[in-house]
Amino acid sequence: MTATPLILCYHAVSPTFPAPLSVTPTDLERQVTLLLRRGFTGTTFTQALEEPSPRRTLVVTFDDAYRSVLESALPILDRLGVPGTVFAPTDFIGGEGPMTWPGIDQWIGGPHEPELTAMSWAELAELADRGWEVGSHTCSHPRLPEEDDDELVVELSRSKRHCEERLGRECASLAYPYGAYDARVGAATRAAGYRFAATLPSRLDHGGPLEVPRVGVYHRDGMSRYRVKVSPVLRALRSSSAWAVLERGRARATRLRDRP
Ligand SMILES: [Zn+2]
Numbered sequence: 001m002t003a004t005p006l007i008l009c010y011h012a013v014s015p016t017f018p019a020p021l022s023v024t025p026t027d028l029e030r031q032v033t034l035l036l037r038r039g040f041t042g043t044t045f046t047q048a049l050e051e052p053s054p055r056r057t058l059v060v061t062f063d064d065a066y067r068s069v070l071e072s073a074l075p076i077l078d079r080l081g082v083p084g085t086v087f088a089p090t091d092f093i094g095g096e097g098p099m100t101w102p103g104i105d106q107w108i109g110g111p112h113e114p115e116l117t118a119m120s121w122a123e124l125a126e127l128a129d130r131g132w133e134v135g136s137h138t139c140s141h142p143r144l145p146e147e148d149d150d151e152l153v154v155e156l157s158r159s160k161r162h163c164e165e166r167l168g169r170e171c172a173s174l175a176y177p178y179g180a181y182d183a184r185v186g187a188a189t190r191a192a193g194y195r196f197a198a199t200l201p202s203r204l205d206h207g208g209p210l211e212v213p214r215v216g217v218y219h220r221d222g223m224s225r226y227r228v229k230v231s232p233v234l235r236a237l238r239s240s241s242a243w244a245v246l247e248r249g250r251a252r253a254t255r256l257r258d259r260p
Helices: 025-037 045-050 067-080 121-129 149-167 183-191 224-229 232-238 241-257
Strands: 006-010 041-043 057-063 084-088 133-136 173-175 196-198
Touching: 006 025, 025 041, 025 057, 025 067, 025 224, 045 057, 045 133, 045 196, 057 067, 067 084, 067 121, 084 121, 084 173, 121 133, 121 149, 133 149, 149 173, 149 183
Parallel strands: 006 057, 041 057, 057 084, 084 133, 133 173, 173 196
Antiparallel strands: none
């Protein structure tokens, strides 16, 4: 019997960045430590899926390759003995200036703009040398279901090739930007040669190796919401069909409430 790995999805890690997608180093350390105390062992995304373990397995992933992951998360995870997994949007790696796409653009031009700096290829190589996995997060971070067939091939294949050429290792995994994918995107991901791909759904049921669900951890989670998110009871509920019914009910209630 193998246990379903618990796969967390972080983005930036900073003591001062107030963005919803950033967590403080203190929270990251406390959150990962809690799971290690509960008997989880840390490994990388592909390793966890390729060699499923009967033990409780924890995977800590970081989307977007913010430099703050190198500066703030690496020392913590090193100390805790957990290798991370970074999903890199390859057009921005080593680029001058901030990364930019809808969702983070509001921080450009303000005091927190430097938080949007991506790592360089040399920095990603350093992480890989330390046992971290580097996967693709496409080239330009688009919503893949909105791309046409040709653009999909470029976003998926070119980013994979760049990772492999620059790091000298197989790029086996992908995280869909915004967690957005559909059947056509899944087929293109398979055709591009990825073996595993990460989503970010509300419902945690596994749809196969190219639809691997993760639990997103955000600024406002702190420890109290985080404990609920990683609790076995909630994870089991989010994997069940009952969750879909609850979600539909919640969406309906929101629609009714928001009616003019
Ligand atoms: Zn992203």
